Amino acid sequence: xxxxxxxxxxxxxxxxxxxxxxxxxxxxxxxxxxxxxxxxxxxxxxxxxxxxxxxxxxxxxxxxxxxxxxxxxxxxxxxxxxxxxxxxxxxxxxxxxxxxxxxxxxxxxxxxxxxxxxxxxxxxxxxxxxxxxxxxxxxxxxxxxxxxxxxx
Amino acid sequence: xxxxxxxxxxxxxxxxxxxxxxxxxxxxxxxxxxxxxxxxxxxxxxxxxxxxxxxxxxxxxxxxxxxxxxxxxxxxxxxxxxxxxxxxxxxxxxxxxxxxxxxxxxxxxxxxxxxxxxxxxxxxxxxxxxxxxxxxxxxxxxxxxxxxxxxxxxxxxxxxxxxxxxxxxxxxxxxxxxxxxxxxxxxxxxxxxxxxxxxxxxxxxxxxxxxxxxxxxxxxxxxxxxxxxxxxxxxxxxxxxxxxxxxxxxxxxxxxxxxxxxxxxxxxxxxxxxxxxxxxxxxxxxxxxxxxx
Numbered sequence: 230x231x232x233x234x235x236x237x238x239x240x241x242x243x244x245x246x247x248x249x250x251x252x253x254x255x256x257x258x259x260x261x262x263x264x265x266x267x268x269x270x271x272x273x274x275x276x277x278x279x280x281x282x283x284x285x286x287x288x289x290x291x292x293x294x295x296x297x298x299x300x301x302x303x304x305x306x307x308x309x310x311x312x313x314x315x316x317x318x319x320x321x322x323x324x325x326x327x328x329x330x331x332x333x334x335x336x337x338x339x340x341x342x343x344x345x346x347x348x349x350x351x352x353x354x355x356x357x358x359x360x361x362x363x364x365x366x367x368x369x370x371x372x373x374x375x376x377x378x379x380x381x
Numbered sequence: 382x383x384x385x386x387x388x389x390x391x392x393x394x395x396x397x398x399x400x401x402x403x404x405x406x407x408x409x410x411x412x413x414x415x416x417x418x419x420x421x422x423x424x425x426x427x428x429x430x431x432x433x434x435x436x437x438x439x440x441x442x443x444x445x446x447x448x449x450x451x452x453x454x455x456x457x458x459x460x461x462x463x464x465x466x467x468x469x470x471x472x473x474x475x476x477x478x479x480x481x482x483x484x485x486x487x488x489x490x491x492x493x494x495x496x497x498x499x500x501x502x503x504x505x506x507x508x509x510x511x512x513x514x515x516x517x518x519x520x521x522x523x524x525x526x527x528x529x530x531x532x533x534x535x536x537x538x539x540x541x542x543x544x545x546x547x548x549x550x551x552x553x554x555x556x557x558x559x560x561x562x563x564x565x566x567x568x569x570x571x572x573x574x575x576x577x578x579x580x581x582x583x584x585x586x587x588x589x590x591x592x593x594x595x596x597x598x599x600x601x602x603x604x605x606x607x608x609x610x611x612x613x614x615x616x617x618x619x620x621x622x623x624x625x626x627x628x629x630x631x632x633x634x635x636x637x638x639x640x641x642x643x644x645x646x647x648x649x650x651x652x653x654x655x656x657x658x659x660x661x662x663x664x665x666x667x668x669x670x671x672x673x674x
Contacts (some may be wrong), residue, residue, distance in 0.1 A: 247401070251401070269387070302401065302405070306405045312412060313411070316399075318397040318401065319404065321396045321397055324395070325396045
């Protein structure tokens with residue numbers, strides 16, 4: 230009977246993970262889409278050396294970071310996936326959301342400082358909580374770059 | 382800087398379109414199917430290998446089991462009940478060895494342990510050992526009933542069911558740890574172990590039936606009839622019905638023994654087919670169990 234109650238708890242956790250995880254993800258994507266439109270005017274570039282432009286008088290380091298946790302359901306799915314391989318789709322959306330969110334925060338930072346262009350943009354990714362069995366619990370994405378422009 | 386712009390990436394470039402629920406269902410279904418096939422194969426391999434294990438090896442495990450039993454149950458060999466049970470088992474063992482058997486090695490003698498307990502039970506374990514609880518002797522009133530239970534347990538040992546059960550279990554956990562060991566995730570270990578123990582009962586139904594039939598045959602050989610053999614089963618049925626009323630029923634799938642009522646019916650049929658019945662006109666008197674101090 231103990232096995233039954235364990236299974237029951239496990240299924241409840243899976244259900245909660247699925248419910249809240251999907252809800253949070255949908256909400257987050259909605260917010261990402263609107264903010265991406267709002268901040269579309271701030272341009273980001275991977276180039277280390279910007280083209281010479283008389284507008285670029287001031288520079289500043291801008292950055293944005295985010296920490297997102299995976300839900301119980303997706304973690305379990307990724308665990309199952311690790312047996313047979315293939316695209317870990319449950320982690321894909323996690324990382325996609327984190328990258329886009331971090332980029333948006335960096336853009337917001339640049340906007341607040343009065344810049345329109347960010348060069349030399351780089352991404353750093355770290356897994357934070359390594360739970361039991363080294364399962365990745367949550368990830369941090371940090372995006373930074375050099376904002377150039379007339380400045381405030 | 383008019384020559385520069387940031388293109389908007391289409392959605393689903395970095396994220397696959399698969400719904401997580403669909404992913405989950407296909408993965409769980411597939412992996413469960415593989416697990417069941419694996420469990421099935423292992424069970425067959427285990428059954429095939431186990432009787433080939435020399436009895437001396439089993440004896441070593443049996444010694445370990447015995448010392449654990451001694452610690453756990455505070456066994457006392459001084460009980461008069463133990464001597465009585467031992468005498469019955471010795472007699473049974475001699476009888477059963479005269480039957481044809483596919484088993485080539487086995488213990489020379491079977492040891493009975495008598496345990497004070499509120500739960501009526503008897504079970505066979507490694508190293509030719511049988512454990513009988515005091516409650517079992519309380520519930521059974523006639524010798525034939527007890528004889529059948531003991532014959533059933535002796536038959537388990539004769540067919541080497543304990544080593545088969547252990548063999549399968551060991552094989553199974555070995556393969557499981559090979560799979561999950563590197564992963565080391567407690568949750569998965571736990572889950573796979575549960576599925577594993579569901580498919581691998583202590584003794585499976587086939588083994589139980591094999592022992593039942595052997596016990597019936599021994600009973601007929603000894604008494605010339607099989608009346609009163611199912612005394613303990615009938616007690617179990619009554620208990621199950623009581624439990625039903627309390628809504629504490631254990632599903633058949635989860636219990637180590639087949640549904641008791643079905644088991645009695647099946648065995649009565651077999652007894653009829655094999656004509657393990659008394660001579661017509663011969664009256665049967667069941668001998669009551671001796672009274673112990």
